[in-house]
Amino acid sequence: MSWTDMAVNGRVLVVDDAMENIQILHGALQDEHEVLFAMDGPRALEIARTQQPDLILLDAVMPGMDGYAVCKELLAAPETSDIPVIFVTALKSPEDETRALGAGAADFISKPVNAAVVRARVRTQLTVKRQRDALRALILTDALTGVANRRAFDERLDAEWRRCGRAGLPVALILVDIDHFKLYNDHYGHQAGDATLVQFATAMRRAAARTQDLVARYGGEEFAILLPQLDGRGATGVAHRLMTELEQMAIPHAASPTASRLTASMGIACMVPGEHSIPADLIQVADALLYQAKAEGRNRYKLGGADCAA
Numbered sequence: 481m482s483w484t485d486m487a488v489n490g491r492v493l494v495v496d497d498a499m500e501n502i503q504i505l506h507g508a509l510q511d512e513h514e515v516l517f518a519m520d521g522p523r524a525l526e527i528a529r530t531q532q533p534d535l536i537l538l539d540a541v542m543p544g545m546d547g548y549a550v551c552k553e554l555l556a557a558p559e560t561s562d563i564p565v566i567f568v569t570a571l572k573s574p575e576d577e578t579r580a581l582g583a584g585a586a587d588f589i590s591k592p593v594n595a596a597v598v599r600a601r602v603r604t605q606l607t608v609k610r611q612r613d614a615l616r617a618l619i620l621t622d623a624l625t626g627v628a629n630r631r632a633f634d635e636r637l638d639a640e641w642r643r644c645g646r647a648g649l650p651v652a653l654i655l656v657d658i659d660h661f662k663l664y665n666d667h668y669g670h671q672a673g674d675a676t677l678v679q680f681a682t683a684m685r686r687a688a689a690r691t692q693d694l695v696a697r698y699g700g701e702e703f704a705i706l707l708p709q710l711d712g713r714g715a716t717g718v719a720h721r722l723m724t725e726l727e728q729m730a731i732p733h734a735a736s737p738t739a740s741r742l743t744a745s746m747g748i749a750c751m752v753p754g755e756h757s758i759p760a761d762l763i764q765v766a767d768a769l770l771y772q773a774k775a776e777g778r779n780r781y782k783l784g785g786a787d788c789a790a
């Protein structure tokens with residue numbers, strides 16, 4: 481399927497205070513796209529947040545919150561900042577057009593609209609967005625295991641730290657390190673080691689299955705499980721599930737001095753982000769506990785952190 485074919489689909493939010501204009505745009509787009517609509521700015525922001533359209537057609541002049549203000553808020557919120565906006569407006573001067581583009585709009589269509597032009601502009605923006613989304617997914621994914629990579633982990637940890645901090649909710653982190661993986665590679669070969677890392681990642685995804693959980697490859701054979709809004713008890717539950725998964729998978733590790741199958745050690749940290757703490761504090765606590773779990777014999781988890789009562 482080409483990029484253009486993919487772009488034919490997609491969800492478009494039409495925002496206009498006049499039902500007549502919404503009907504015209506709906507008529508132009510309904511054969512190729514799923515069309516949502518809103519008749520004022522606050523409703524548009526709500527739909528953008530909750531239904532994640534791929535593109536927004538936005539009327540510049542509306543009573544109350546105008547299109548420029550809507551555009552500014554869309555850009556300011558991480559969950560809507562990636563949605564492209566096309567301004568649709570009766571204002572036609574170069575100044576109006578410049579103002580719309582300056583506000584962050586991707587394109588500008590003048591009223592009265594021509595259906596063929598609207599369709600073509602929408603297709604172009606959706607194509608660009610699809611390409612950008614695909615590139616972003618590539619940049620944020622670990623090529624071997626398919627889980628998030630370190631860059632994605634760092635971004636999400638920062639975002640969740642701020643979000644949970646505002647809400648007074650905990651953030652839990654499990655750092656997971658496969659036991660004696662060097663010996664595994666030495667015994668079974670690097671390719672078998674690669675295949676085992678893939679299996680291991682699958683086990684982690686099963687153990688941390690809420691939509692907000694993030695499994696990431698943190699280093700070579702070290703992984704991180706980010707668990708927003710989870711306390712020590714919840715995080716321990718995830719660690720326990722991972723141990724059970726590994727037990728059931730029973731991947732032989734004949735070279736391990738501590739077990740006959742593949743095992744892992746984990747450090748679990750849990751904090752409610754405060755004014756004087758930073759995400760690195762959470763990592764540091766989890767890392768120290770992981771080290772402790774290794775030192776105490778491996779195949780176990782250790783729990784700690786300021787707000788980590790399990």
Ligand SMILES: Nc1nc2c(ncn2[C@@H]2O[C@H](COP(=O)(O)OP(=O)(O)OP(=O)(O)O)[C@@H](O)[C@H]2O)c(=O)[nH]1
Nearest residue numbers: 657658659660661662663665670671673674700701
């Ligand atoms: N097959 C494979 N091995 C990897 C990959 N990334 C890292 N490793 C290996 O993981 C091993 C990590 O070894 P160490 O850091 O010494 O740790 P360990 O042998 O697991 O020992 P402990 O952590 O102390 O239990 C090294 O041999 C790396 O080569 C990878 O992508 N594929």
